[in-house]
Amino acid sequence: MQESVQQIKRVLVVDDEEGMRTTLAANLELEGYEVVEARDGVHALELAGQQAFTLVLSDVRMPGLNGVETFRELKRIQPELTVVLMTAFALEKLIEEAIVEGVYTVIYKPFSMDHLARVIARAVDAPAVLVVDDIPKVADSIVSVLRAAGLSAHAVHDGRTAVQHVIERSVDVCVLDIVMPDQDGVATCAQMRGLKKRVTVIAMTGHSVPEMVSAIMSKGGYTCLRKPFDARELIHTIARARGDAAPE
Incomplete structure (x- = not known):
């Protein structure tokens, strides 16, 4: 992973629901991001091993690796990676673990695309x-x-x-x-x-x-x-x- 993503702003969208994943990707592309899609956590890890990302937007509840487990593994591959999680469920223990381990934020479904765009715009700008x-x-x-x-x-x-x-x-x-x-x-x-x-x-x-x-x-x-x-x-x-x- 030799390339820099400082100018590219490449976003990895991880969701096992194809319709949701496609909608998110299309809207983020309209905002000017280069978007790559992953169908689940394992696929996301494969992609992260092949190319650098500015940010990952991942669902929490997925078969196999859930979003929090995926977040942990992604940070081992790309330690500086910013990760935003999204969920429609009140998974208190998982969310608590993710927040205290450094996830950027958790947004709750349903959310507007305008709201998501604001969150992503702030998250990709090397937040501190x-x-x-x-x-x-x-x-x-x-x-x-x-x-x-x-x-x-x-x-x-x-x-x-x-x-x-x-x-x-x-x-x-x-x-x-x-x-x-x-x-x-x-x-x-x-x-x-x-x-x-x-x-x-x-x-x-x-x-x-x-x-x-x-x-x-x-x-x-x-x-x-x-x-x-x-x-x-x-x-x-x-x-x-x-x-x-x-x-x-």
């Missing part, structure tokens, strides 16, 4: 999480947890550096402390969202600052987590935010 906290130990520990879960994550320790990071690098989610010296989270969120509306801001705070929470939500914040929060709560919130992919 930016963690912003003026206490380096806190920011770095959150990044360590996210990386351990298979997510690409980076830390900065002030609002101005965070805004510059968003300008220079690909970031789709920012986990942002609200109360910080010099430039607080509200101002930072406003600047980020003004530059790139695709950046989803998940606020966090250990202080009782309802006015600031309201302000950051009014500027496009997705939600606010109260410190200290469980690592799984944050990972699930990131996956849910990515799957929501609100219109810009």
Whole structure:
């Protein structure tokens, strides 16, 4: 797999239902992606061993290898691969496993093709999480947890550096402390969202600052987590935010 897919944006669609697979492929081709179809998990692994993909869109419930098992094997073949899962079933245990192991997001059927297009457009753009906290130990520990879960994550320790990071690098989610010296989270969120509306801001705070929470939500914040929060709560919130992919 010598070729680069940075410009190609090749998507592998995996679904055992031929009608669904064909419909998804046709719509993604209309969005400008090169699309390859796989009839099941085993077929997907064969294809991934032959060519590089930017992203895999896979059903969860399939005969043989299910979508989560396929996701795990695909990541062994192409560790940097972004995987989006889709399901019509409430498979809580499987979904939980996939999210904590680094799947980009899970979208639930039925979904509109417009919604899918938004999710895919964000997912193919080398997605990463930016963690912003003026206490380096806190920011770095959150990044360590996210990386351990298979997510690409980076830390900065002030609002101005965070805004510059968003300008220079690909970031789709920012986990942002609200109360910080010099430039607080509200101002930072406003600047980020003004530059790139695709950046989803998940606020966090250990202080009782309802006015600031309201302000950051009014500027496009997705939600606010109260410190200290469980690592799984944050990972699930990131996956849910990515799957929501609100219109810009």
